Structures are given as structure tokens and as C-alpha cells.
Amino acid sequence: MKYVSTRGSAPILSFEQVLLAGLARDGGLYVPESWPKFTRAEIRALRGLPYADVAFRVMQPFVGGIAEPEFRAMVERTYAAFGHASIAPMKQLDRNVFLTELFHGPTLAFKDYALQLVGRLFDHMLAKKGERVTIIGATSGDTGSAAIEALKDRERVEVFIFHPYQRVSEVQRRQMTTVESANVHNIALQGTFDDCQDMVKLLFADEGLRARYNFSAVNSINWARIMAQIVYYFTSALALGAPDRRIAFAVPTGNFGNVFSGYCALRMGLPIERFVVATNANDILARFLESGRMETGAVVPTLSPSMDIQVSSNFERLLFEHYRRNGTSVAKAMEKFRRTGSIDFGRARWQAMRKLFTGYRLGDNATKDTIARVWRETGELIDPHTAIGVAAAREAELDADVAVIAMATAHPAKFPQAVEEATGVRPELPPRLARLLTKPERCTVLANDPKAVKDFLDARLAARQAA
Ligand SMILES: *Cc1c(COP(=O)(O)O)cnc(C)c1O
Numbered sequence: 001m002k003y004v005s006t007r008g009s010a011p012i013l014s015f016e017q018v019l020l021a022g023l024a025r026d027g028g029l030y031v032p033e034s035w036p037k038f039t040r041a042e043i044r045a046l047r048g049l050p051y052a053d054v055a056f057r058v059m060q061p062f063v064g065g066i067a068e069p070e071f072r073a074m075v076e077r078t079y080a081a082f083g084h085a086s087i088a089p090m091k092q093l094d095r096n097v098f099l100t101e102l103f104h105g106p107t108l109a110f111k112d113y114a115l116q117l118v119g120r121l122f123d124h125m126l127a128k129k130g131e132r133v134t135i136i137g138a139t140s141g142d143t144g145s146a147a148i149e150a151l152k153d154r155e156r157v158e159v160f161i162f163h164p165y166q167r168v169s170e171v172q173r174r175q176m177t178t179v180e181s182a183n184v185h186n187i188a189l190q191g192t193f194d195d196c197q198d199m200v201k202l203l204f205a206d207e208g209l210r211a212r213y214n215f216s217a218v219n220s221i222n223w224a225r226i227m228a229q230i231v232y233y234f235t236s237a238l239a240l241g242a243p244d245r246r247i248a249f250a251v252p253t254g255n256f257g258n259v260f261s262g263y264c265a266l267r268m269g270l271p272i273e274r275f276v277v278a279t280n281a282n283d284i285l286a287r288f289l290e291s292g293r294m295e296t297g298a299v300v301p302t303l304s305p306s307m308d309i310q311v312s313s314n315f316e317r318l319l320f321e322h323y324r325r326n327g328t329s330v331a332k333a334m335e336k337f338r339r340t341g342s343i344d345f346g347r348a349r350w351q352a353m354r355k356l357f358t359g360y361r362l363g364d365n366a367t368k369d370t371i372a373r374v375w376r377e378t379g380e381l382i383d384p385h386t387a388i389g390v391a392a393a394r395e396a397e398l399d400a401d402v403a404v405i406a407m408a409t410a411h412p413a414k415f416p417q418a419v420e421e422a423t424g425v426r427p428e429l430p431p432r433l434a435r436l437l438t439k440p441e442r443c444t445v446l447a448n449d450p451k452a453v454k455d456f457l458d459a460r461l462a463a464r465q466a467a
Contacts, residue, residue, distance in 0.1 A: 001062050003030040003223060006320040007334070008327015016065040016125055019118075019224050020133070022217050027334070028327065030223045031317050036061035038269040040243045047238050051087035052076045054238075055231040058268070062227050066124065074124065078117045081106070083432055088113070088232040090239055090405070093378055097393045098405045099386070100236040107175050108411035108433070109306070110258065111146035114228035119150030119157075121224055126156035134213040134461065135159040136203055138196035141168045142306045142410070145175035147218050152181035158213075158464060160185045160457065162196040165445055170437075171414055171429075177441035182467070184442075185460055191448035202450055209454065213461060220257040221313050229261035234270055236405050243271045246402040250276040250360070250393035252304065252385040252409050253285060256312035263318060263356075273402050278360045278392035280304045280367070285312055286359030292350040295342040303364045303384040303418045306410070322349045360392035367391070371422035381412040381419055381427045 003018040007028030013021060018030045046054050056075045063071055079087050084104035091099045105112020126133060135157060137147055144161040151159045161176060165188040177186050189196050204215055218225075237247045249272065251259040259275055266272045279286045280302040288294040296310045316334060322345070323329045337343040344350075362370070370387040374380055382390060389406035396404055412419045412427035420426045429436060446452050 001036075001064055002033045004033050004325075004327070005030055006316050006327060007331040009331070014065055015063050016128075019121055019125055019222070020216055022219065023221060026327075026331065028331070029221050029314070029316055031320060032062060032223075035264070035267040040269070043234070043238070043243045043270060046234060051231070051235055052079045054235050055079065055228070058231050058234055058265075059227055066121075070124070074120045075117065078120060081116070082112075083430055088235055090236060091378075091380065093374060093380070093390065093406075094394070096400070096403050097390065098236075098240065098403060099380075099382075099390065099408050100232060100405055101408045102232060103383075103408060103411035103414075105146075106149040107142070107145040108414050108430075109142045109146060110229075110407065110409040111142055111225075112149065113232060114225035115146045115150035115218065117228045118218060118222065118224045119154055122151070122157060122218075123154045132156045132158070132214060133216040135218055136162075136200050136215055137217060137219065138162045138193065138200045139168075139176075140164070140193040140305055140308070141172035142414075143220070145172060148176050148179050148184050148186075150218070152179050152184050154183065158183050158185065158461060160187060160460075162187045162189050162199055164188070164193045164196055165190045167192065169415070169417075171416070173443075174436050174439070174441065177443040178436060178439035180442070182464070186443040187453070187456070188443050188445045189448055189453075190445065195448050199448070199450070199453060203453070203457070206454070209457070213457070220255045226257060226261050226264065226314070226317075229258055230264045230268070233262045233265035233272070237265075237270055237272065240403050240405070243269075246271075246273050246399070248272065248274040248276065248393075248396060248398055248402050248404045250278055250389045250396060250404055250406040252307060252389040252392075252407060253277045253279055254282075254307040254309040254312065256285065256314035256318070258407065258409070259357075260314045260317050266356075267321075274358060274396065274398060275356060276358050276360050276389075276392040276396045276404070278362065278388045280307050280388055281361070281363055282308050282310055283359070283361040284310050285315070286361040288350075289354060289357055289359030292347065293342065293344050294337065303367055303415070304388060306385060307388070318353070319345065322352060358396065360388075360395065362388045362391050368418065368422040371419055375423040375425070381423065381425060382408060383410040383412045383415045384418045385409045385415075386412075 005024035005028035010024035010026040102110035386408040393404040393406040
């Protein structure tokens with residue numbers, strides 16, 4: 001499989017190149033040149049297989065340059081380390097509303113499902129090329145811990161994660177700072193999440209530094225992350241009887257990565273009636289689907305911080321399909337959006353998107369009400385991100401025979417305060433994470449000053465090279 005940029009003018013790359021590339025050189029995102037197709041019979045044949053088997057079969061067409069047995073072993077090792085034998089188990093909440101739990105990875109959020117595999121893929125690629133990379137990232141919580149867990153102890157990787165000092169929750173901070181690996185470097189920057197992002201951009205823009213340390217990123221625009229997330233759309237739909245049963249998904253959405261993976265499953269042949277794009281008060285996507293106009297706003301903090309995003313970068317991948325894969329037109333549209341903060345993609349495109357995607361928005365109070373209601377009705381504790389998906393699933397106006405699957409993107413114990421406020425019950429961490437709250441932390445507090453940060457990087461990397 002080859003990969004093309006959504007903006008049409010970057011080099012066409014192989015899977016292995018796309019893995020390390022991140023953003024395309026023309027500012028676009030990489031997508032597969034064509035969609036591999038599964039027939040209904042091939043989809044039925046996946047029923048009842050272990051998660052890792054489905055994962056191998058679903059991802060294999062996208063992967064080139066890695067021998068099949070090697071890729072299969074990588075996939076098996078990845079999911080063998082998860083905390084639930086079914087990997088992505090499901091629960092029924094109501095007659096037609098189901099939940100897929102995507103929080104059985106090491107950091108209790110759905111990002112593990114992709115990043116745990118991406119970490120292994122990185123190691124494989126770097127060993128083959130005889131290279132080392134330095135991963136630099138900013139996090140408001142979830143991504144940083146998932147990246148650290150995926151990259152810790154990887155031989156050819158150093159990882160530097162910036163989080164805003166005293167502005168992430170205790171569980172989130174400890175998930176990053178209690179990792180004991182020598183290749184993991186936590187920085188608490190004295191500033192906001194935006195300051196962290198700006199610092200990362202500034203480091204990437206320093207050509208000398210970037211070349212010396214071979215900087216790379218594992219952000220949500222990485223194609224391999226989208227690819228690995230396709231798998232649980234298949235396993236979830238299959239478990240309920242697809243392709244012989246009507247299925248829809250409700251997905252708590254920030255960067256549009258998770259829901260776009262569902263769209264990929266559809267393009268591969270899995271019948272899906274509808275996607276409900278569930279947002280919090282940061283509702284740019286819900287507003288767009290209602291009005292046809294995409295307009296940025298200021299980011300407001302909510303109970304579901306991993307969805308506090310105003311520009312959903314992966315949406316560009318969907319646009320590319322709706323512009324009939326014409327990269328030049330996508331580039332023009334994105335340029336206009338960047339310049340003016342507002343865009344209309346044309347009525348026909350908007351209506352075509354609305355045939356498949358519905359927007360949904362839930363405020364913080366209603367989020368707590370949903371957590372309380374699910375607890376009352378089912379005895380399940382759900383986290384605020386998941387609650388937005390569940391409310392969206394309940395209120396999706398679909399035919400009575402459509403089963404709606406809400407994606408549970410985080411474990412309730414990751415956001416214990418909101419859950420306790422809604423239910424009076426404090427969710428407990430799974431036993432395998434029980435030591436989290438007492439383990440020693442490793443983290444360096446730095447001023448929001450480029451010189452201080454660069455000196456720290458130089459010192460750390462020199463020490464690591466000497467070791
Ligand atoms: C990252 C994240 C999301 C948003 O996912 P996208 O792929 O960015 O749309 C939702 N919920 C949780 C818990 C997350 O960590």
C-alpha cells in the first residue's frame with residue numbers, strides 16, 4: 001500500500017515511511033492510496049476470532065515492508081499486555097445501546113490501542129534503518145501518558161513530554177512521572193498547555209537541533225494510529241451480528257481521529273448506518289454538521305479535557321474523500337480556513353456528510369446527569385468522555401432496529417472527581433495500577449524559556465549518549 005497526502009503535492013510514501021513522517025511536506029495528512037475491501041463473507045469469517053487475529057487481518061492490507069509473521073507477532077505481543085482478555089469488551093446499557101470499553105490498555109484510555117502498536121512499529125523501523133529518534137510531544141493529559149507507556153524502554157527512542165505544570169490531574173501526571181525508564185523525560189513547563197505546544201513547535205523549527213537529535217512525533221495525525229483504531233469497529237460490530245445487523249456508532253470526539261477510523265472500517269466494507277460525532281462545549285464539528293459552516297471558537301475547559309479541541313485535524317482526511325481525492329482543492333479550502341477561521345465546503349458536500357455523520361453536543365451538567373443515570377440504571381460507572389458518547393447514542397434518532405455502540409474512551413478512575421460528584425461513588429483504579437498513587441515521581445520543572453529547555457535537552461541527551 002502507498003500513501004498520498006490530502007493536499008496532493010507531497011511525495012507518495014510507503015507504509016514504513018509514513019510511520020515516521022508525521023505531517024506531509026505540503027502540510028497535508030497521509031491517507032492510503034486506495035481502500036482495501038472486505039466482502040461480506042470475509043467479514044463474517046472474522047466473527048469469533050480473538051482480537052489480535054482480527055487486528056492482524058484488518059491491518060495487514062495497509063502494512064508493507066514488514067514480513068507477515070513478524071507483523072503478526074508484533075500485533076499479538078501488543079494486545080497480550082492488555083488488562084482484559086477480550087481487549088475491547090462490550091456491555092449492553094439498554095435495549096439498543098451498547099458500550100465498547102476501550103480502556104483496558106496500560107494508561108486506561110483508548111489511545112493505548114494504537115500507540116502500543118505504534119511503539120513496536122517504531123522500534124522495528126528504526127532497527128532496520130539503524131537510526132535513533134527523539135520524540136517530542138506536548139500533552140494536556142492522556143496523549144502524553146499513552147505515548148510514554150508505548151515508548152518506554154524502546155531501544156532507539158528518547159521521549160520528551162511537556163505538560164503544563166500543576167495543570168493536569170494527579171492520575172494523569174503520575175501516569176507519566178512514575179515511569180522508571182531511562183529514555184523517558186518528563187518536563188513540567190511553567191505555563192499552559194498552549195505554551196507546551198508552542199515550545200514543541202519552536203523545538204521542531206530549530207533545524208540544527210532537529211537534525212542533530214532526529215526529532216519525530218507520535219501525534220494523532222499519524223496514519224498508523226488511525227489504522228490500529230479501525231480494528232475495534234470491526235470487533236464491536238461483529239459481536240452484535242454485523243454485517244447482518246444494522247449498526248451505528250457514537251464516538252466522543254476531539255481531533256476526529258477515532259471516528260475517522262470508524263469511517264475507514266466502513267470504506268473497507270463494514271456496513272455502518274451512521275456515526276454520531278459527540279462533542280462537549282467545544283462543538284465545532286457539531287455546529288458544522290448542523291449549519292454547513294465550519295467556524296473556530298475559543299477553547300473552553302470542560303469535564304472531558306481530552307475533547308477540548310477546536311480544530312479537529314483529522315477532519316481533513318474526510319474532506320479529502322468528499323473532494324473526490326483532489327488534493328489541490330483540499331489545500332485551497334484548508335488555506336482559506338486557516339486564514340479566516342471559517343469555511344463553507346459547499347452544500348452538496350455538507351449534505352453528503354450529513355447522510356453519514358450527525359453532530360451532538362453535551363454540556364458539563366448534562367454530562368454529570370448522564371453519568372448518574374447510567375449508574376442508576378445499570379450499575380456501571382462511566383467517565384465524562386464516555387458519558388457524552390452514551391448520551392449521543394441514546395438520543396440518536398435512528399430506526400428501532402439499529403444497535404448503537406458508544407465508544408468508552410477512558411476508564412472512570414481516570415476522572416474520579418467528576419464521577420464521584422455525579423454518583424457519590426469514587427471509581428477505583430484497576431488493581432494493576434494500584435501502586436500508581438504511591439510510586440516515586442520523576443519530572444523536571446522548567447521555566448517557559450526556550451534557552452532553559454534547549455539546555456535541558458542537550459544535557460539529557462548527552463548523558464544518555466554517554467551511558
Ligand atoms: C483523545 C481522546 C478523545 C478524542 O479522540 P479523537 O481521536 O481526538 O477524536 C476522546 N476521549 C478520550 C478519553 C481521549 O483520550
